[in-house]
Amino acid sequence: MPRIRLTHGRLEIAPAYAELDDPACGGVVLFAGRVRPDRQAGSRVVRLDYEADRKLALRSLEEIAASGRRRFGLGKALLWHRTGPVRVGEVSVIVGAAAPHRAQAFRGARWMIDRLKSQTPIWKTERAPPERRPPRRPGPRRGRSAG
Amino acid sequence: MPRIRLTHGRLEIAPAYAELDDPACGGVVLFAGRVRPDRQAGSRVVRLDYEADRKLALRSLEEIAASGRRRFGLGKALLWHRTGPVRVGEVSVIVGAAAPHRAQAFRGARWMIDRLKSQTPIWKTERAPPERRPPRRPGPRRGRSAG
């Protein structure tokens, strides 16, 4: 599986970890962001819809991985993001960093997820449960993912 | 599976992630330390042997998890460590933190692995490959894990 993915399919931790295999790297940090069922205004997010400017988003993820490897001396860097509908509890994003030392892996992974959130053209739209959704009234944002 | 483990069995990422399930926590950070085949003096570590003062080590891991949850507002904290022989490439330690926001999860996981390394009575002994090992001469330390 490639280390850069923008996919409608489910994201799983184990294959992400497998991609970070590198004999020189004793420290691996994985970050997973998943959809939270935040309550607000008595309602609940049941899913998020993610959309991306696909071509630019893939380019951005490649650049972030390359910069992450260079800046933090990572042996391997991984950035996976869902597109389309993502249900509560499912993983929307996985970022992984493998490095010889744990400090690099932690700092690299943190930098890459921060960078992804601010620089990669991906958007989420929150969907409230149909039964509680007021008709034709766009409500306030009701859920968050990944903190 | 418990969130504190000191085990001879293999450590796997997927069940560790499963233990960190928490609807309130959108951010999950996992750290895995694995045995590197560092070369030194022409030799190679083929495995590490980990030993622990079992009762005190378990107490220490419990305390680190409790402090981690309290200090960083973690919903879930996980600390797993191998004992006995661990081969090159295998995981010797997994630390996991689930939090509402990713900054807490990153800082919590980092703090817990640092704490584990300095405060938990676990020791590793490095074993060189038998064919290259000088008889009855304890060599210098030849490998590292986890950075």
Next chain:
Amino acid sequence: MAGTVRIVLFATAREAVGRGRLDEAIGPSGIELAALLERLGTEYPRLRRVVAVSRFVVNGAYTTSRDVHLKAGDEVAVHPPYSGG
């Protein structure tokens, strides 16, 4: 040469317009991005607020200036603030 500029709209920009792409007719001398956005804001008032905080991609490259001159066949993507993760 007269023709159209394609505008590709994402997320809140798409919601403000009601669809994901627009083909706007332009004259033979082309149009500045700022003027095009002004025109769209008149047609779709809800788009104004989004455009004020958006980034723009012209033919696949981010543009740093709204003075960029567009000609027939160009494509502009409107990127509201990102919210991936």
Next chain:
Amino acid sequence: MAGTVRIVLFATAREAVGRGRLDEAIGPSGIELAALLERLGTEYPRLRRVVAVSRFVVNGAYTTSRDVHLKAGDEVAVHPPYSGG
């Protein structure tokens, strides 16, 4: 009451002694930890360097002082610097 103090040795401490536990005879007045370590250092010279950087656990609790008084039946664990992870 005379008897023994059990010393449990880990990692480099065990390697220095050649085994993982020792039962040291003590007199009826007991012995200070410092004196016990001194005695062991004489018997196992390689243990001295390890003991200099070790932590000690007496009956399951870390001790901050080597002045702690040991009596028959007590158990002392010698913890060289930790290297888990």
